[in-house]
Amino acid sequence: MGFTGELVLQKMTMNNIRVANALKPEKDVDGITDLNMGRLVRGDFSKGFVPPVANQANSARSGLSLHRFKNKKKKKKDLCVFYVSDIEISRAQTPKPVTQLAEEIGLLPGELEAYGRNKAKVRLSLLDRLHTQPDGNYVLVAGITPTPLGEGKSTVTIGLVQAFSAHLKLNSFACLRQPSQGPTFGVKGGAAGGGYAQVIPMEEFNLHLTGDIHAITAANNLVAAAVDARMLHEATQSDKALFNRLVPSVNGVRKFSPIQISRLQRLGINKTEPTSLSPQEVSRFVRLDLDPSKITWQRVVDTNDRFLRKITVGQASTEKGQIRETGFDIAVASEIMAILALADSLEDMKNRLARMVVGTSRRGQPVTAEDLGVSGALAVLMKDAIKPTLMQTLEGTPVFVHAGPFANIAHGNSSVLADKLALKLVGRDGFVVTEAGFGADIGMEKFFNIKCRASGLRPNVVVLVATVRALKMHGGGPNVSAGAPLPKEYIEENLSLVADGCRSNLRKQIQIAQLFGVPVVVALNVFKTDTLAEIDLVCQIAKECGASDAVPCHHWSQGGRGSVELAKAVKEAVSRPNNFQFLYNIEMPIVEKIRTIAQKVYGADDIELSPEAKAKVDYYNQQGFGSLPICMAKTHLSLSHMPDKKGAPTGFILPIRDVRASIGAGFIYPLVGTMSTMPGLPTRPCFYDIDLDPVTEEITGLF
């Protein structure tokens, strides 16, 4: 879950790839390191999920109990015996059949489409059936500004639902993002959580899942092929020839297709009889007249393929010299992924797909997917992807995996539909825990201002994930980077760094959540090197800074049991007053919306737009896109635009380099700095260690 975009603003130069590669990076707080070792012991516990409607669940009796970590001495001695990787933990636990899980959570058989035994798509008709059911409690997991190693939002999310469902006997659901395959085979590895807080089977989570990203790739690239082919055909044919082909005479009769009638209406031509068009109308109808220098639509692959960042296409002689420069993004950066995450029905998705703008005509008009005639086909390609995928945690509690848009050029949150389905399924007293990418200044802000605006849902609590490591960094500790050993400040007790980090970044992130009127619970993701004094200090200052509560979490080593205190704190917090409000009125001018975010969320003095950015704002206003929400594309490594400025920077002007728009997804995205939307492969990618035993069919090397 962590990925889907979090690499983007880390400048993946040759240099730091080399550093990152010199030592296998300590993948994440969730990954296996010398400091993090667990032992798997099978056992039994019961849990029950109380479905909100008929089909009462049977108590599930599959699961495992988790021993606490041995003491350090014992562990070192037993290193060979107890060292287990994430995939070994995942594999040691046999998931219950997804049909059983579905029954436990109250799905009817007809609402489930199994994909193998461990995952299933859930039909949207469920929303109709549970229409009158009250929603459960809605919990967002966000984080403080992270180190480049990540601070464990995904594992906190999974640990929390394990605690709710398997230990506190409260219905709960985790809603997670589907990870891109790129990083799985590239630098970062899998994204199913880690330790005893995982989604299983982790290899299915990390590989094709139920094909949604593949469907997005197919849809995205059909648009791209349609753009270039259309430009070629317009460049080489007369109006009449184009018309004859676009509206062919079949048995002597010419007829517009429905999608063509839509285009005519957008052009203000209220005719339905092809022969009645004037030559001028024919010309306007057949010529999208795309300006090759203003095509914004890129192709995508779900592979870290750096050589596709900038390419020239159309060099075969069959394309008649119509070459142009373009590029590929990683598939999860496709606008179609953002649409999947924001759509609240099949119809809404279809309409958003139709509105996607692929470029600008020579006369300065936006050209849409519907103008290309491709939007119906896109809806057909995406008809299954819109159904969330049901999986389970290590402790057999339900998880929806759905969508995973990039967290900068898009909004970095899992899908509206998964959240909505889950809120109905858990019922009034249940909990849905959903995760926002990056730090709270980005992921949470977009969750509130974009996702909640689209869904109409209102969150009850924010869980803000912090680590002693990241807090020390914000308190002035030395640089933390992937691949380099952690400096001693991060391994030894240092209360002063911790306190400074809490009083800068943690305080600011709590305040940001409070801007939206939502209570905050701080979840301290505990590492083995954290001392009791450090842990106590974080919890104490967090509460002083306005958190409803602050608790240490041990989900990595203990699973749900290690997050029971967090679950209790969240349960308590939902009873607190909640005065949710958006940060800005959607009708404010674009520049004012950007300024509001920069000042109130990031702590900037002001913003400064480049001439290009100003021109774009004018253009979007003129096109009627002025009342869309804002999706900032900013580094996640600082509250400011400067990755090196830790803590809570002030006194800076936020530069807006450019402004772009995803009209189908429905947001304007200002660029603060340079984006990379295509990660690369290092010298020794993860795939070197990934293998399949052809006899047992067991996978090794995914982590």
Next chain:
Amino acid sequence: MGFTGELVLQKMTMNNIRVANALKPEKDVDGITDLNMGRLVRGDFSKGFVPPVANQANSARSGLSLHRFKNKKKKKKDLCVFYVSDIEISRAQTPKPVTQLAEEIGLLPGELEAYGRNKAKVRLSLLDRLHTQPDGNYVLVAGITPTPLGEGKSTVTIGLVQAFSAHLKLNSFACLRQPSQGPTFGVKGGAAGGGYAQVIPMEEFNLHLTGDIHAITAANNLVAAAVDARMLHEATQSDKALFNRLVPSVNGVRKFSPIQISRLQRLGINKTEPTSLSPQEVSRFVRLDLDPSKITWQRVVDTNDRFLRKITVGQASTEKGQIRETGFDIAVASEIMAILALADSLEDMKNRLARMVVGTSRRGQPVTAEDLGVSGALAVLMKDAIKPTLMQTLEGTPVFVHAGPFANIAHGNSSVLADKLALKLVGRDGFVVTEAGFGADIGMEKFFNIKCRASGLRPNVVVLVATVRALKMHGGGPNVSAGAPLPKEYIEENLSLVADGCRSNLRKQIQIAQLFGVPVVVALNVFKTDTLAEIDLVCQIAKECGASDAVPCHHWSQGGRGSVELAKAVKEAVSRPNNFQFLYNIEMPIVEKIRTIAQKVYGADDIELSPEAKAKVDYYNQQGFGSLPICMAKTHLSLSHMPDKKGAPTGFILPIRDVRASIGAGFIYPLVGTMSTMPGLPTRPCFYDIDLDPVTEEITGLF
């Protein structure tokens, strides 16, 4: 099924795209035209599938009975009432749940992985369970040299199994190729059969199915990304730096991964201790030293994206000027698709993936996927794709859909594993009907010499599909082309053209099958315009030319009932003597193998190799690839290399322009003419008519 490559040798120039587009092409003999109309009437029939082992099937009671076509007068009158499209026929019949189908054919629940309700993957463990079970009869459907419109091999295949299972109560299985999505949204439309001989639901067949092509795309493009990234890293790092990254020190210990030890062994370095390598050995180990001008690996997308035929990659500054020209193929042209179709176990697939050659080093050595360290990851990406997908015909009989390699640069046949599983499932008296792409001179020849060699299976009968239309063309009739109305010779009775076509192309194709010692049944796919005299003439001459039998087929309008005579003829033919033999000894020199095919199959006087082709043959011999079978890349529109030469041309020299190799798939492919491995989009692609009703979720416009 027809597609997967059959467009390739039709030169898709701008001109004929325009022609093809001027009129909606008469998609295929299977498509809806004025001449082909059916009416759907629901009914009941029983059928039983006799599983070869325990889990005796229940008699299935779902299905539909099919009325014969109304007489011409009635039909014209009732045009609006009775006009139904393929997708309407498909949708009017509710498929039985795939779990029920699986039970009927004797699968155990643990052998099935459902993907939704209508399709499921079947586990390869079935082969172990049925190990001692005798195989059923193995029937290949091939065709005479087709017109550009196709002659209906797919519908004959489906009609034949419908006749066997649903009407003659004999177990049978159709093994079909998965179609590419490119043509579905491009020119050709879907490929699920047509009329009353279809695989249902046809939209699932034509869209993502169970994701196999997407998995191939992901695997293919991971190799491509690895190739370019590796060249970049080698170009910018010293031997020592590369070694430090490829064999990193983890906690002070360096270790080779298993895949690296394989590479060392191929290099003749029998060491396993990284520190023991000499500097020269380090250099040989870390440097694949790929020659950028000799990279043969292309990227793929499953989209008709003509602008990707020739591109330049690596133009972003992050790639340090390492630009090069390359291109994308349509996904089904990937060598990985050919491997999927030929592998006979997970282990075999993994080994083939490892052997794939991606290019040549500057020292002239082949560089493999295993050298790149990526072959284990490829096996992981392909672990589910290797399981065939179970679907059903309109009459509820079982179908495997699996693999769909291009029919020219690859072998154009469905998978070995699907055939093997089906042969066990139908049992000794059952029938497995599998289809080969293109005409018998290509698809059938490759089926015998490549696929049967890989599988060890021996076919019992060849069904050779002919149409009066194609026979008239071979007999000297005017040109037939997509998009243009058929000349009157094809609509009116013309016995002379029919006879000449039978005595040239049909006779030659029968003789080709006989070269392999396999009996031939000619299946005449009857069109409404065919007269009784024409039909009788074809059947008579076919038998004179050596066919065991020749029968007219009416599956399009009548479903299985229309193919009962064909099924009876096939059943009779399997009792005939069968002396199957390969056409050439695999140890013959490459040039001799090519010459044998050219002379004995195509009727050429001789072959002529270009200097480039000769050099390649020498290189492959030197590399030890000399004893691979041959996969000719030749037009399917003529027995010769000249698409205009119909009938049975003689007196020509077959030019071999170039010779290439798919080492993982395991064949050498000589190029006879220019290949296009990426179709394009016309001015009005199929997608204009494809739409989804967001309320009913019904798809329109797929055909």
